[in-house]
Amino acid sequence: MSENDSLGKNENFLEQIIKDDLGNSHSQNQLRFRFPPEPNGYLHIGHAKSIYINFGFGQQFSSPVNLRFDDTNPEKESIEYINSIKNDIRWLGYSWDKECYASDYFDQLYEWAEGLIKKGKAYVDDQNQETISDQRGIPTIPGKESPFRDRDVDTNLDLFRKMKDNYFKPGDCVLRAKIDMSSPNMHMRDPIMYRIIDHEHHRTKDNWVIYPTYDWAHGQSDYIENISHSFCTLEFEVHRELYDWFISNIYDEKKIIPKQREFARLNISYTIMSKRKLLELVESNEVDGWDDPRMPTISGMRRRGIPPAAIISFCEKVGVAKRENIIDFALLDYCTREVLNKKAYRLMVVIDPVELEILNYPDEKNELLKAENNPEDESYGHREISFSKNLYIERDDFKEEFNRKYFRLSIGKEVRLKNAYIIKGERVEKNDSGEIIKIYCTYDPKSKSGSGTEESLRKVKGTIHWIDKNNYEKISVNNYDRLFKVEAPDGNKDDDFKTYLNENSFVQVKNAYAESNIRDSKKENYYQFQRNGYYKLESNNKELTFNRTVTLRDTWKSKS
RNA sequence: UGGCUCAUGGUGUAACUGGUAACACGUCUGGUUUUGGUCCAGAAGAGUCUAGGUUCGAGCCCUAGUGAGCCAACCA
Numbered sequence: 325m326s327e328n329d330s331l332g333k334n335e336n337f338l339e340q341i342i343k344d345d346l347g348n349s350h351s352q353n354q355l356r357f358r359f360p361p362e363p364n365g366y367l368h369i370g371h372a373k374s375i376y377i378n379f380g381f382g383q384q385f386s387s388p389v390n391l392r393f394d395d396t397n398p399e400k401e402s403i404e405y406i407n408s409i410k411n412d413i414r415w416l417g418y419s420w421d422k423e424c425y426a427s428d429y430f431d432q433l434y435e436w437a438e439g440l441i442k443k444g445k446a447y448v449d450d451q452n453q454e455t456i457s458d459q460r461g462i463p464t465i466p467g468k469e470s471p472f473r474d475r476d477v478d479t480n481l482d483l484f485r486k487m488k489d490n491y492f493k494p495g496d497c498v499l500r501a502k503i504d505m506s507s508p509n510m511h512m513r514d515p516i517m518y519r520i521i522d523h524e525h526h527r528t529k530d531n532w533v534i535y536p537t538y539d540w541a542h543g544q545s546d547y548i549e550n551i552s553h554s555f556c557t558l559e560f561e562v563h564r565e566l567y568d569w570f571i572s573n574i575y576d577e578k579k580i581i582p583k584q585r586e587f588a589r590l591n592i593s594y595t596i597m598s599k600r601k602l603l604e605l606v607e608s609n610e611v612d613g614w615d616d617p618r619m620p621t622i623s624g625m626r627r628r629g630i631p632p633a634a635i636i637s638f639c640e641k642v643g644v645a646k647r648e649n650i651i652d653f654a655l656l657d658y659c660t661r662e663v664l665n666k667k668a669y670r671l672m673v674v675i676d677p678v679e680l681e682i683l684n685y686p687d688e689k690n691e692l693l694k695a696e697n698n699p700e701d702e703s704y705g706h707r708e709i710s711f712s713k714n715l716y717i718e719r720d721d722f723k724e725e726f727n728r729k730y731f732r733l734s735i736g737k738e739v740r741l742k743n744a745y746i747i748k749g750e751r752v753e754k755n756d757s758g759e760i761i762k763i764y765c766t767y768d769p770k771s772k773s774g775s776g777t778e779e780s781l782r783k784v785k786g787t788i789h790w791i792d793k794n795n796y797e798k799i800s801v802n803n804y805d806r807l808f809k810v811e812a813p814d815g816n817k818d819d820d821f822k823t824y825l826n827e828n829s830f831v832q833v834k835n836a837y838a839e840s841n842i843r844d845s846k847k848e849n850y851y852q853f854q855r856n857g858y859y860k861l862e863s864n865n866k867e868l869t870f871n872r873t874v875t876l877r878d879t880w881k882s883k884s
Numbered sequence: 885u886g887g888c889u890c891a892u893g894g895u896g897u898a899a900c901u902g903g904u905a906a907c908a909c910g911u912c913u914g915g916u917u918u919u920g921g922u923c924c925a926g927a928a929g930a931g932u933c934u935a936g937g938u939u940c941g942a943g944c945c946c947u948a949g950u951g952a953g954c955c956a957a958c959c960a
Contacts, residue, residue, distance in 0.1 A: 364959085509955075510955055519958035559960095643898085645897065646890060647889095647890055742919070876922095878920070879920065
């Protein structure tokens with residue numbers, strides 16, 4: 325079901341690798357992918373790219389995709405994260421074949437580790453962390469071998485079993501692969517396979533006190549699950565040699581050898597993509613949790629009102645390559661608007677109200693005017709909006725002084741009230757501080773929208789939205805903006821990224837006036853407050869509260 | 885005194901086994917429009933990091949530079 329194929333769109337390099345393998349080493353039914361998050365945080369838009377890549381290939385090649393939790397570090401992981409991850413993937417519209425856990429393979433991994441010891445390819449090192457680290461050397465200088473490196477097999481086996489059986493304390497010893505302390509690749513300098521961690525695991529509870537490291541667990545998990553292609557981000561490129569080394573040492577049957585390949589992670593301007601830093605924002609209460617609408621997390625974007633289709637479309641447009649990149653946030657906004665324009669129910673909401681009285685409109689008259697729910701889609705139908713002599717309009721839609729580029733209301737200037745009549749500004753009333761508190765206008769009774777009269781067909785330059793003063797709903801609106809003030813908040817290693825937080829990223833408007841139809845709004849729907857932006861219902865407890873997803877595109881260069 | 889990776893308009897991604905750069909976003913024009921939205925039409929903007937080489941011909945191949953990223957957690 326790949327749209328890519330049908331559109332003849334260009335293949336990315338990972339797709340080419342798969343197709344090459346299909347022509348040589350792999351058959352169609354041997355293809356299998358996986359998405360391997362560590363349950364130590366919430367998924368963000370960067371993970372969405374990875375999800376899109378892996379599950380996208382699954383769809384394209386009709387291959388199964390496993391969801392595998394890389395849960396080898398119980399100190400950082402939790403069931404809360406597991407649940408949020410599953411929820412987010414489903415919300416994005418994907419379903420996995422098997423739900424797997426690296427922890428399900430702990431027995432097998434242990435067995436293989438003993439196998440490596442027996443082959444003389446792994447040993448227990450009694451040195452402390454600091455010593456091991458010192459001995460590893462630096463990239464330009466070879467490391468030194470551990471004095472415990474040449475222990476015999478029986479000693480190693482005995483020690484390793486004691487490690488497993490809780491004879492030692494964390495830090496007393498580790499199991500290391502015996503490879504090459506002078507390798508130019510630091511990861512080949514006798515990497516650690518097991519360490520002792522005294523912490524209950526969220527799944528295996530207290531069954532284990534030794535836990536495999538990422539390098540020892542990941543590739544083997546791929547191998548166990550018959551994963552054909554293991555795609556990860558660029559920083560794991562240097563791990564590949566070790567990934568292959570481990571598998572070559574356990575490989576003993578005619579199983580698929582998984583192939584690790586790396587692509588560039590996603591970066592977006594004015595935000596950060598590090599789980600560690602995102603956690604920091606959450607814990608320091610800079611944001612309202614992992615799902616704060618300003619967060620680049622999947623859950624945050626969901627709360628903000630970005631539909632899954634927009635996220636998928638974004639990942640598609642962003643492409644897959646090996647080059648470091650920073651995507652312009654405007655592309656995400658574009659994808660969001662593109663989807664929402666077709667989906668959103670339109671409503672009129674005045675966010676910063678000022679009173680408007682129509683002098684020649686009958687005092688007691690009240691009309692119900694017809695409005696389209698979505699001009700992009702006839703099937704959304706129509707609604708009725710209450711109209712009378714006294715209204716509210718957006719303060720911003722009236723100006724006493726203006727230039728020829730100004731389309732909105734002013735004294736002596738005509739404008740159309742959306743779905744209603746053409747009015748002309750007459751005069752204003754100000755308070756002592758010179759602030760406009762009320763605008764007076766006159767209307768053309770024959771210009772009613774949709775009436776078909778000659779007057780109603782007149783072209784006026786501007787159209788503005790409004791609210792009936794006698795029939796409206798007060799709502800609360802959360803206007804969000806970018807979380808950071810600079811394009812690359814974590815680009816400068818010397819500065820704390822939090823110093824670049826945008827203090828105006830969240831503006832709450834308590835008293836916005838909405839047409840009364842807003843009472844029917846639903847959590848699952850998307851809304852456009854006309855001429856203002858797209859909004860998502862956040863809460864409908866006593867008072868309706870909406871989150872602004874994104875503003876409408878604004879090409880009016882209101883420059884001054 | 886190391887290894888690995890990358891280098892195409894402002895941003896991102898293309899260009900099949902070499903045949904003088906395409907698409908999207910952004911920007912700018914104009915048109916339509918009862919949302920300064922949408923939609924439609926169009927424009928500007930790179931000669932592909934640099935220097936050599938191979939070739940009739942190179943963004944694609946080779947060499948050497950330059951620049952950037954990653955690697956020295958008992959994190960993933």
